[in-house]
Amino acid sequence: MSRRVLLIEDEPNIIEAIRFLLTRDGWDVNTHSDGTNAVEVVQEAKPDLVILDMMLPGRSGMDILRDLREIVELAGLPVLMLTARGQSRDRDMAEKAGVSRFMTKPFSNTEVLTAVRDLVAQASRS
Amino acid sequence: MxxxxxxxxxxxxxxxxxxxxxxxxxxxxxxxxxxxxxxxxxxxxxxxxxxxxxxxxxxxxxxxxxxxxxxxxxxxxxxxxxxxxxxxxxxxxxxxxxxxxxxxxxxxxxxxxxxxxxxxxxxxxxxxxxxxxxxxxxxxxxxxxxxxxxxxxxxxxxxxxxxxxxxxxxxxxxxxxxxxxxxxxxxxxxxxxxxxxxxxxxxxxxxxxxxxxxxxxxxxxxxxxxxxxxxxxxxxxxxxxxxxxxxxxxxxxxxxxxxxxxxxxxxxxxxxxxxxxxxxxxxxxxxxxxxxxxxxxxxxxxxxxxxxxxxxxxxxxxxxxxxxxxxxxxxxxxxxxxxxxxxxxxxxxxxxxxxxxxxxxxxxxxxxxxxxxxxxxxxxxxxxxxxxxxxxxxxxxxxxxxxxxxxxxxxxSFAGIAQILPALVGGLFWRGATRLGAIAGLSVGFGIWMFSLLLPGLGSGLLPQHVMEQGLFGIAALRPHALFSITGMDPIEHCVLWSLTLNTLAFFIVSVASFPNPVERLQGAQFVNVFEHSAGPRGWTGSVAQSEDLMVMTQRILGTQDARDLFQREAALQGEYGHLPEPTPEFLERLERQLAGSVGAATAHAMIGQIVGGSSVSVQDLLAVADESAQMLEYSSQLEVQSEELSRTARKLREANEKLTQISLQKDTFLSQVSHELRTPMTSIRAFSEILRDASDLDEADKRKYATIIHDEALRLTRLLNDLLDLSVLESGQVSLNMRPGNVKDVLDHSIVSALAGADGSLDVIRDEDSERIPLYSDLDRLAQVFINLITNALKYCDAEQPDLRIMARTEENTVIVDMVDNGSGIPAEAQAMVFEKFARVSAEKAGGAGLGLAICREIMQRLGGDVVYLPGEAGAGFRVTLPTKGENAG
Structure with missing residues (x-):
């Protein structure tokens, strides 16, 4: 069983931290940091889970999420969304758009790790 | 003889x-x-x-x-x-x-x-x-x-x-x-x-x-x-x-x-x-x-x-x-x-x-x-x-x-006649003057004149001796030549002073307190504004009853379509072909009723009378017309005032609301931007400190690397907070400027040294130091802050292989102009307009700044009475700083 995570994030230090965490937990981590072609990258990579930052250069994470949910073969793909804008409206919008988990930065490492494990487990069960 | x-x-x-x-x-x-x-x-x-x-x-x-x-x-x-x-x-x-x-x-x-x-x-x-x-x-x-x-x-x-x-x-x-x-x-x-x-x-x-x-x-x-x-x-x-x-x-x-x-x-x-x-x-x-x-x-x-x-x-x-x-x-x-x-x-x-x-x-x-x-x-x-x-x-x-x-x-005699003056002058220049006011003023003035000047002046006998000496009814304050017990004045002066003062006072007070009737108001307006009104009355010429004249008049009052409909209906009733009925008494009566609904009965009667000429228009008719029009004018002007006030209030509310919405939108955007800028370094700090805490198997190189990240991000946070504070002080206008005399060259020297110290990249600064010897009076530290920011930006963003920055300074009519142009690829045209906005970042790559630098620069320059703008059309990214040589504080 493949354990692949696609991390879409533009902040180098955060990329490094998450990659470190997940790699240590046995995940295969691919990263991408441009919003413009993020959807195509997901389609191509077909990861088990996408970690998606809300504010990306080129295109917002919210738009990318909406597009992903339109794509039939990606149905059931868990998307963990991260945001640094502490607005509750964003959470509502993201949930409406079909986000699997919504997390506000700064997050705790354990939290991210648990969420990734749970979401992938849920997805593989269903 | x-x-x-x-x-x-x-x-x-x-x-x-x-x-x-x-x-x-x-x-x-x-x-x-x-x-x-x-x-x-x-x-x-x-x-x-x-x-x-x-x-x-x-x-x-x-x-x-x-x-x-x-x-x-x-x-x-x-x-x-x-x-x-x-x-x-x-x-x-x-x-x-x-x-x-x-x-x-x-x-x-x-x-x-x-x-x-x-x-x-x-x-x-x-x-x-x-x-x-x-x-x-x-x-x-x-x-x-x-x-x-x-x-x-x-x-x-x-x-x-x-x-x-x-x-x-x-x-x-x-x-x-x-x-x-x-x-x-x-x-x-x-x-x-x-x-x-x-x-x-x-x-x-x-x-x-x-x-x-x-x-x-x-x-x-x-x-x-x-x-x-x-x-x-x-x-x-x-x-x-x-x-x-x-x-x-x-x-x-x-x-x-x-x-x-x-x-x-x-x-x-x-x-x-x-x-x-x-x-x-x-x-x-x-x-x-x-x-x-x-x-x-x-x-x-x-x-x-x-x-x-x-x-x-x-x-x-x-x-x-x-x-x-x-x-x-x-x-x-x-x-x-x-x-x-x-x-x-x-x-x-x-x-x-x-x-x-x-x-x-x-x-x-x-x-x-x-x-x-x-x-x-x-x-x-x-x-x-x-x-x-x-x-x-x-x-x-x-x-x-x-x-x-x-x-x-x-x-x-003069003193008596002069009592007319307040009512006359008031009537000519003050629309608020009323009939009751005029009567009151005249009566008061006339009475005082009679009592204090005319009767005593006509010789003995008309006023009994005891009145002259002890006052009317024995009241000392009512002595004709010493009213209100003010003695020692010449009788003429005394009478003029009291009669005209009290006359004017009574005229004014009663005028203010009483309400003029419509004719009075109409006349008041015509008198006070006589120079606008005196074109002369325009009457109907010809007194023969003519349906066409009636039609023209009716059109003016009822509007073209309504008038035409009415006349056609009447013509049809009379069995006439076309749209002009004969002016029969029945028709005229109905027309009058119709017009009365719009202009009032008296006016309608007078107007038709004028055209038909059958009945003469009496003075009473005209007065009634004046009365009606005055009332209507009053009513419509009241309505006009009210609706104008309402729409004014509504407009103000709308404007205020728009402004509030805009401000609140700006505030939301700003807050979420600040939040983002704060949370991002905090995320790195938290993640890596947790890694350092939890992962015991890290080698020394990783440990050092992660600690450095934490350190850098903490510095970034500090910088951000400093910038935010700086900006808020500048924007609120509470900044105190430390104005002192100096020289552009010295400021640039200092700025270049500060900006380049400890910088990773290299930047070749090209200057013409002779042209920079421009004396100026300004806040030199703030000015240096702007220069440092611009030089640092060139350091960070200039993408040339051998980055250089050309600095050119000159004066133009008490204005210092400093241009800084690098040899990079510049800023794309669509982004030039927003580089001075808060948190605006042009390129995707991170350069450690929070995106407040140019916003702060602009605030500073505006406080110093100058400005900083993007200089389009240069080889690379160019900025122009302008400021007055003799620091006039714009803020």
């Missing part, structure tokens, strides 16, 4: 001459050759009826008694003519455009056609002017008596002169003042005659003056010496009395019925006022030129006890110059007669129009609708009024015995 007989014949001839002049002038006017009759010169001369026998004889007497004070009588009108001619112009314009016949008519018309007010003013005028008329009669008698060398009472011929003179003047006034009922009430004959008389009195007085100065006294120098020696040169000037008499004379000049008659009613052309504004003061100056010399020489020459009022006559007589004395007599005679004639005419018009005619009209029912009838009645009532006024004057003369000095009666 031969001289008396001669005098009588000369006098008779003179009167005949006046009759002839008046007759010829009237004839010429009737033939339409009145242009030269109505020149500005004639107008100016006719104004000279201000100078009555009181000024002709009395001025010398006045000067002999009270020194230079007589000048005040001339000063008042002079000030009015020169300083208030625009006010007079307004008066004349109103008088002409409203066909005003007298001052009573003017006030009544202004205050909503109030009859009460008209009657009040008329009574006031009669009471005020009658003593004045008898004063003129007295002066004629006195001057006769000088020639008769006898006491006025003892010689029958002289005693009877009063009656004869009065009768003669009455005949003249009736003949030329009430010959016909001219629509514009102008009397060419009378005006021409008084113009001639004006010349005669001026020539006479100048002749006597020249005679006295050069013949009797022996030249100007000698006369001046004599004046200095006499008492006249030493009299004290009483400031309060001077001011009040000058004011009185000015007020009387405007308010006296006879002055109103010649100035407003007889005025032919508004522009004549322009000439009179300088010519009349000149006339007054000439009239007063020789008064002091004549008085001084007279006091010296004549025996003590001689009446100084008659010096003008007695000096030539005493020198044996009978011819000159006769000329002087004619001068005095002219002064007296012209005043009496015009005053009688003016008063009779007032009495007849304001008192007699209303009574007569209300006693008649409706039979008097033929206009010929009314004309006869009006003329008759005027003629009778003239006779009655003359009789009143004679009666007053007989009663008072001719004792009082001429000048004091004149002043008492």
């Amino acid at each position: 031969a001289s008396l007989n001669l005098l009588l014949s000369v006098c008779f001839c003179y009167v005949i001459l006046l009759f002839l002049v008046a007759f010829v002038a009237d004839r010429l006017a009737a033939r339409g050759r009145s242009t030269w009759l109505r020149s500005p010169l004639i107008y100016t001369l006719s104004l000279s009826i201000y100078c009555t026998a009181w000024t002709f004889y009395g001025a010398v007497g006045y000067a002999a008694r009270s020194g230079l004070e007589f000048v005040t009588i001339y000063l008042g009108p002079t000030l009015v003519m020169i300083g208030w001619w625009w006010g007079l112009r307004k008066l004349v314009r109103i008088g002409r455009s409203h066909r005003v016949t007298s001052i009573a008519d003017l006030l009544s018309s202004r205050y909503g056609k109030s009859n009460t007010l008209a009657i009040g003013v008329t009574i006031l005028a009669v009471i005020g002017v009658t003593p004045y008329i008898s004063l003129q009669l007295q002066s004629i008698t006195l001057s006769f008596s000088i020639f008769a060398d006898a006491d006025p009472g003892s010689d029958d011929r002289v005693g009877a002169t009063v009656i004869w003179v009065a009768a003669g003047l009455a005949v003249f006034a009736i003949l030329f003042g009430t010959r016909n009922l001219d629509a514009n009430e102008r009397h060419h004959g009378v005006v021409m005659a008084i113009a001639i008389e004006a010349v005669v009195k001026l020539v006479a007085l100048l002749a006597v003056g020249v005679f006295v100065v050069w013949q009797v006294s022996g030249g100007v120098a000698a006369t001046m010496a004599r004046i200095d020696a006499s008492e006249i040169g030493q009299w004290q000037v009483d400031g309060g009395r001077w001011a009040s008499i000058t004011f009185l004379a000015a007020a009387a000049f405007v308010c006296l019925p006879r002055m109103f008659q010649v100035m407003v009613v007889e005025n032919d052309d508004e522009r004549h006022l322009r000439t009179a504004a300088w010519a009349f003061p000149l006339y007054l100056l000439l009239m007063s030129l020789f008064v002091v010399p004549i008085a001084a020489i007279g006091l010296e020459l004549m025996p003590t006890g001689a009446n100084p009022d008659l010096f003008v006559l007695t000096i030539p007589l005493s020198q044996g110059r009978e011819g000159l004395a006769m000329l002087s007599f004619l001068g005095g005679f002219s002064s007296a007669t012209s005043m009496v004639i015009v005053a009688a005419m003016a008063l009779s018009t007032m009495v007849s129009n304001q008192i007699v005619m209303p009574i007569w009209l209300s006693s008649q029912t409706q039979q008097a609708s033929q206009s010929g009838d009314v004309r006869k009645i009006v003329l008759l009532s005027r003629r009778v009024s003239i006779g009655a006024i003359m009789l009143l004057g004679v009666a007053y003369y007989e009663m008072s015995g001719g004792g009082a000095a001429l000048a004091s009666i004149g002043l008492i």
Whole structure:
């Protein structure tokens, strides 16, 4: 069983931290940091889970999420969304758009790790 | 006595001459050759009826008694003519455009056609002017008596002169003042005659003056010496009395019925006022030129006890110059007669129009609708009024015995007439003035004048002695000459002060407290804004009933479509083909009802009446129209005001709301941007500190690497917080600038060193240090902050292989211009506009800044009175900093 995570994030230090965490937990981590072609990258990579930052250069994470949910073969793909804008409206919008988990930065490492494990487990069960 | 007989014949001839002049002038006017009759010169001369026998004889007497004070009588009108001619112009314009016949008519018309007010003013005028008329009669008698060398009472011929003179003047006034009922009430004959008389009195007085100065006294120098020696040169000037008499004379000049008659009613052309504004003061100056010399020489020459009022006559007589004395007599005679004639005419018009005619009209029912009838009645009532006024004057003369000095009666009369002034001036310039206010002011002023000046002045007997000494009802505060217990004032000054002050106060307070009726308001608006209104009424021409005219009118009121529909419907009803019905009574009635819905019943009736011409439009109709339109205007203007206010409020609310929304939007965006900028480094810090804490198997290199990240991100946080604080201080304007003198080069030196110190990359700074030696006065630290920021940006963002930054400095008209251009690829055009916005980042790559740097730079430069802008069209990214050399703080 493949354990692949696609991390879409533009902040180098955060990329490094998450990659470190997940790699240590046995995940295969691919990263991408441009919003413009993020959807195509997901389609191509077909990861088990996408970690998606809300504010990306080129295109917002919210738009990318909406597009992903339109794509039939990606149905059931868990998307963990991260945001640094502490607005509750964003959470509502993201949930409406079909986000699997919504997390506000700064997050705790354990939290991210648990969420990734749970979401992938849920997805593989269903 | 031969001289008396001669005098009588000369006098008779003179009167005949006046009759002839008046007759010829009237004839010429009737033939339409009145242009030269109505020149500005004639107008100016006719104004000279201000100078009555009181000024002709009395001025010398006045000067002999009270020194230079007589000048005040001339000063008042002079000030009015020169300083208030625009006010007079307004008066004349109103008088002409409203066909005003007298001052009573003017006030009544202004205050909503109030009859009460008209009657009040008329009574006031009669009471005020009658003593004045008898004063003129007295002066004629006195001057006769000088020639008769006898006491006025003892010689029958002289005693009877009063009656004869009065009768003669009455005949003249009736003949030329009430010959016909001219629509514009102008009397060419009378005006021409008084113009001639004006010349005669001026020539006479100048002749006597020249005679006295050069013949009797022996030249100007000698006369001046004599004046200095006499008492006249030493009299004290009483400031309060001077001011009040000058004011009185000015007020009387405007308010006296006879002055109103010649100035407003007889005025032919508004522009004549322009000439009179300088010519009349000149006339007054000439009239007063020789008064002091004549008085001084007279006091010296004549025996003590001689009446100084008659010096003008007695000096030539005493020198044996009978011819000159006769000329002087004619001068005095002219002064007296012209005043009496015009005053009688003016008063009779007032009495007849304001008192007699209303009574007569209300006693008649409706039979008097033929206009010929009314004309006869009006003329008759005027003629009778003239006779009655003359009789009143004679009666007053007989009663008072001719004792009082001429000048004091004149002043008492002036003070009475001056009570009209507040209501008059208020009516011309203040729309808020009301009928009740005018009545209140006039009554108060009139009452005080009667009590404090007229009754005490008429001699003993009219007011009991105990009232004079202890006050009315024994109240000390009500003593006629010491009202409210203020004593020690001259009676004239005292009366003028109290009567006019309380008059004005009552007028103002009652006006403010009362509410004008519609006609009053309409008239008030027309009077106050006469210069906008006086285009003249535009009437319907042709009185034949015409459906087309009716159609045009109806269209204006109902609108084109509605009017057309209505007329077509009516035409169809009548079986007519087309859209114009016959103007049958039934149709007219329905049309009137239809129009009444829009413009009011009275207006609709009057309008249709005008076009159809069947029924005449009465004054009542017109008044009702005015009433209706005033109400409608009022109502619609109220509505307009209300809706305007509402929409204004709504607009304000909308604007405020938009602004708030915008501010709140900006605030939200800013907060979420700040949140993002804070949370991002915090995320790294938290993640790596947790890694350091939890992962025990890290090697030293990783540990060091992660600790460095934490350290850098913490610094980034600090920088961000500093920038935020800096920006907020700059934006709120609370920043205190440390202005000091310096040099652009020094600032740049310092900035470059600071920016490049510890920088990772390399940047070649190209400068021309000579051109940078520009002295300036500014906050040098803040300026350096801006330079450092720009240099640092070049360091971070310049993508050239060998990055360099060219710095060029120069001055242009007290402005320092510093351009910084790098050799990178620059900023894309679409992003140039927003580089100065907060948190704006152009490129995706991180450079450690929070995106506030340029926003701060712009704030700083604007505080320093300059600016920083992007410089498009350069090879790389270019910024231009401008600031004043002499730091004017813009903030």
